[in-house]
Amino acid sequence: MSVQWYPGHMNKARREIEQVMTQVDVVIEVLDARIPDSSQNPMLTTLRAGVPVLRLLNKKDLADKARLALWLEHWQGNDTILAHPFSTQDKADVAKISQWVSQLVPHRGTAEKPIRAMIAGIPNVGKSSLMNALLGRRVAKVGDEPAVTKAQQKLKVTNGFVLLDTPGILWPKIENPDASYRLAVTGAVRDTAIDYEDVALVGLRFFIKDYQDALVTRYKLKDLSSDPFEVLKVIGSKRGALRAGGKIDMHKAAEVFLNDVRTGAIGPYVMETPEMIAHEELLVEEAKAKKEAEKQARLAAAVPQRQQEKNREYRNQQAQQQDAKAGDKTE
Known part of the structure; x- marks a missing residue:
């Protein structure tokens, strides 16, 4: 995101x-x-x-x-x-x-x-x-x-x-995409800047992994699927997020879930641990290093291409000069 x-x-x-x-x-x-x-x-x-x-x-x-x-x-x-x-x-x-x-x-x-x-x-x-x-x-x-x-x-x-x-400030770029989603799940990002369903699915994936009992209790689930999309559909059906013909309104279902998460209705939780953050920071640094390496490789590959272009330009100039000299001799 x-x-x-x-x-x-x-x-x-x-x-x-x-x-x-x-x-x-x-x-x-x-x-x-x-x-x-x-x-x-x-x-x-x-x-x-x-x-x-x-x-x-x-x-x-x-x-x-x-x-x-x-x-x-x-x-x-x-x-x-x-x-x-x-x-x-x-x-x-x-x-x-x-x-x-x-x-x-x-x-x-x-x-x-x-x-x-x-x-x-x-x-x-x-x-x-x-x-x-x-x-x-x-x-x-x-x-x-x-x-x-x-x-x-x-x-x-x-x-x-x-x-x-001082006014609340956010840094220009969030390098850790997982942190972006956690901020969105808890409501730090304006809702106009997020896709409700996308963020809700990330939140559900977290709760399915770390707080299953909270989901089961809040939504009275008999069976908890490991697929967050399926769980969101069940939440929608139980909370009246339905369109004509009985189709689930996934946006409405996402609103219901995120509201429960943000207000505490789903129960207490913490989305990150120091160990988890250390691992994510390592992945971010590795991704940045890979991106920089790819950039340097592209620059290095571009040098011969630029040199070849200069060589072609030089040869063309030499040919034009020779043609011009040959024309002068003919005259």
């Missing part, structure tokens, strides 16, 4: 982050607990350049706790990364944020030297909800669609804690 999601306002957001990063003491990166790696922004990792980061694995109530624990263990031992499961609906979690950022920036936190934190994250991951929860009032627009936050804001949480909000 090819996702185009780098409009002008996101390019502008990148420049804004570059400008304010020198003033930031800590980055609060809001991640989707269901896709802890795919919801990270590699561009942000580059831009923060060593600035400590508090990773809030938001929507923890929708995530498989056992798999989430693998990610917490994976990040342990990194002095610049502090990660916690999180929910903007949990007041206890919200109350702990000041404590967590203080752990990362112990030398600041007074009225004279407040902790300057920047909230960042991909669209539709819960940044605006976090701001509203932290400040105890509605200061940021909350929407179900990505990229509703578009203007930078600076807000005081306490005398010793200041927030800088």
Whole structure:
């Protein structure tokens, strides 16, 4: 799946982050607990350049706790990364944020030297909800669609804690196609940019492999096919996604399934593990290396062809000059 999601306002957001990063003491990166790696922004990792980061694995109530624990263990031992499961609906979690950022920036936190934190994250991951929860009032627009936050804001949480909000940004190109699909399954990509059936089939393939019981329970399945297309047809028939003549409306069936996945109706899940991501990254690097090798081979093959063309041009020029000389002698 090819996702185009780098409009002008996101390019502008990148420049804004570059400008304010020198003033930031800590980055609060809001991640989707269901896709802890795919919801990270590699561009942000580059831009923060060593600035400590508090990773809030938001929507923890929708995530498989056992798999989430693998990610917490994976990040342990990194002095610049502090990660916690999180929910903007949990007041206890919200109350702990000041404590967590203080752990990362112990030398600041007074009225004279407040902790300057920047909230960042991909669209539709819960940044605006976090701001509203932290400040105890509605200061940021909350929407179900990505990229509703578009203007930078600076807000005081306490005398010793200041927030800088930045628009949600996505990197220009997602090199891992599997990550693209996971972002689409969980709703980080605008629905206008995806093919519902295509994304639903990817999601079903994952649930058939890793969370069979969730599918069987949610849709009351007697037999679970290994073919995601067949499972989607069954979901459509059970949920009234029918056209005239009893034909399954696959688009409607996909909408039903993806809505269940995104709202948590299908049950808690995490779509990736550190081990899986490491394997995918290796495959991506191998694919890039292969592509580069093919490019260099084409360039190398083109050199003799260009030289042969130059030789032909040279011979033609020589022949023309000889013909011209022969004509002069005849005259």
